[in-house]
Amino acid sequence: MSPVSSSIFLSRLQGLPVLDASGDQVGKVRDFVTQFRAPGRLPRVKGLVVELLAARRIFVPMARVQSIDAERLSLAGVIDARRFQQREGETLVFEDLFDRAVVTTDGKRATIFDVAMRGSRNRQWEITRAALRETTAKRFGFASRRGALLQVPWSEIAPSLAAADEATDRKVAQLADMRPADVARELHDMAPAQRTDVARALADEQLADAFQELPEDEQVALLNTLEAERAADVLEEMDPDDAADLINDLPEEFAEDLLARMEPEEAADVRNLMQYEELTAGGMMTPEPVIVAPDATIAQALAALRNPEVTPAAASMVFITRPPTDTPSGRYLGAAHIQRLLREPPSLMASTVIDTAMRPLTPDADLNRVSRYFATYNLVIAPVVNAEHQLVGAVTVDDVLDHMLPDDWRGDQMDGIEPGERADDGPDRRPDGGSDEQEVD
The missing domain is CATH 2.30.30.240 (PRC-barrel domain)
Incomplete structure (x- = not known):
C-alpha cells in the first residue's frame, strides 16, 4: 500500500x-x-x-x-x-499508549486517547499526532468538569513520555527484589497513572503475586486498567483460589471474557472453584496440592515437596491417591507429614507412613469448621475430599486466616497499620468488647 x-x-x-x-x-x-x-x-x-x-x-x-x-x-x-x-523496545498503541498521562511542551497536563499515523516517503508509517484530553482540577476527589480535547503534534508530548518511561523503568528495577507484599504496598501508594504504567511493565508472575496482596477493590480497579489479554495472563499466574475470588468480584460479562482468554486448563481450575461458596473449604482450597501415587517412595515424595514453586504451607504434607494424581484424583488414601517423611528410610513407600488419625475435610465445610479442624490437628494444610472419595484440593492456613480477618485488613496493611492496631483506636480493646481503662466515678 x-x-x-x-x-x-x-x-x-x-x-x-x-x-x-x-x-x-x-x-x-x-x-x-x-x-x-x-x-x-x-x-x-x-x-x-x-x-x-x-x-x-x-x-x-x-x-x-x-x-x-x-x-x-x-x-x-x-x-x-x-x-x-x-x-523488547516495542510499544502497543491501544494497550501501552492510550490513557498515558503526558505534559505538553507548553505545560498542559493531559492523557492520550488516540494517536494518528501517516505514511512517509520511504513507505514507512509514523505516529505524527496525538489526541489528548486535558486533565482538569479535582475537588473532593472528582473532576470538576470534563477536560478539553486537544490535538497536538507528537513532538509536543515526546519529551514527557521519554521522562515517564525512564521513571517507570527505575521503579520496576527497584521492585525487582521486593517481596510480593512490599510490591503491593508500593503499588498502593502510587498515583493512578504511575500505578498503571508500572503494572503494565512488571512481569506477569510478579504482578500476579502482588495482586494477591492488594485489597479486593484495588485488585479489581488495577485489573480494569490492563488490556484484556494481559489481564487473563496475570490471572493464569495467580493461585487458582485467589483468581476465583477476584473473578467473582467482576461483572459477569467481563469475567466470562477473561476466562475465555485464559489457557483451558487454568480456566477449568478457576471455574471448578467458583462452584463452591466462598467461605467453605471448597471455596478456599487450592486445586494443586502435592500428590503422589501409592507406589511412590519417600525419596520421590520429598523430591516433589522440594519443588521451588510449592509454597511452604503446601510443602508440609504430601497426599497419596490412586491414579490419576491430578485433582479430582483417584481414590484418596491419606496424607503424610513432611516431618515423618524425613525420619524414615528414603526407599520406603510414602503410603506406609500415612497419618491414619486425620480425617479429611468435605468441600462444604464452613469457615468455623475448617478453622477448628486446623486447630485440632495443628496443621498448616488440610485435604479436601468429595463424596466420591476423590481429593479435590487442599486448604492452607494462610487462606483460612485471610477469611477470618476483618474484610479491610489488607487495606490497613497498605496504610501501614500494624496487626491489632487501628488508626482510630482509643484504648486497647479486649476480645469481649471491654476496655482496659477503668471507669472513674
Whole structure:
C-alpha cells in the first residue's frame, strides 16, 4: 500500500475486519506495534496485531497492508501465523499508549486517547499526532468538569513520555527484589497513572503475586486498567483460589471474557472453584496440592515437596491417591507429614507412613469448621475430599486466616497499620468488647 498524505487515527481501526488477499476475513485488528526512536524522530509503526478467528494473535508487518478504509483492512501476500510476542523496545498503541498521562511542551497536563499515523516517503508509517484530553482540577476527589480535547503534534508530548518511561523503568528495577507484599504496598501508594504504567511493565508472575496482596477493590480497579489479554495472563499466574475470588468480584460479562482468554486448563481450575461458596473449604482450597501415587517412595515424595514453586504451607504434607494424581484424583488414601517423611528410610513407600488419625475435610465445610479442624490437628494444610472419595484440593492456613480477618485488613496493611492496631483506636480493646481503662466515678 502506498503511503497516504492524510493522517489516520488508529482508534477508528480497532476491531475492523482483516481480509486476506482472496478477500476472506481472517481476523480483526487488535492493536498496532510501534517503536520509539531517537529524540527528534517520530515513532515508527512496525505493524499490527491481528486476532485470528481462532482467537490467536499474530503480527503483520505494515508492508503487508494493502489498503485501509472505514470498514476493513486488507492484506497482501503470505502472513506468518505464529503467535504474536511483544519484543523488547516495542510499544502497543491501544494497550501501552492510550490513557498515558503526558505534559505538553507548553505545560498542559493531559492523557492520550488516540494517536494518528501517516505514511512517509520511504513507505514507512509514523505516529505524527496525538489526541489528548486535558486533565482538569479535582475537588473532593472528582473532576470538576470534563477536560478539553486537544490535538497536538507528537513532538509536543515526546519529551514527557521519554521522562515517564525512564521513571517507570527505575521503579520496576527497584521492585525487582521486593517481596510480593512490599510490591503491593508500593503499588498502593502510587498515583493512578504511575500505578498503571508500572503494572503494565512488571512481569506477569510478579504482578500476579502482588495482586494477591492488594485489597479486593484495588485488585479489581488495577485489573480494569490492563488490556484484556494481559489481564487473563496475570490471572493464569495467580493461585487458582485467589483468581476465583477476584473473578467473582467482576461483572459477569467481563469475567466470562477473561476466562475465555485464559489457557483451558487454568480456566477449568478457576471455574471448578467458583462452584463452591466462598467461605467453605471448597471455596478456599487450592486445586494443586502435592500428590503422589501409592507406589511412590519417600525419596520421590520429598523430591516433589522440594519443588521451588510449592509454597511452604503446601510443602508440609504430601497426599497419596490412586491414579490419576491430578485433582479430582483417584481414590484418596491419606496424607503424610513432611516431618515423618524425613525420619524414615528414603526407599520406603510414602503410603506406609500415612497419618491414619486425620480425617479429611468435605468441600462444604464452613469457615468455623475448617478453622477448628486446623486447630485440632495443628496443621498448616488440610485435604479436601468429595463424596466420591476423590481429593479435590487442599486448604492452607494462610487462606483460612485471610477469611477470618476483618474484610479491610489488607487495606490497613497498605496504610501501614500494624496487626491489632487501628488508626482510630482509643484504648486497647479486649476480645469481649471491654476496655482496659477503668471507669472513674
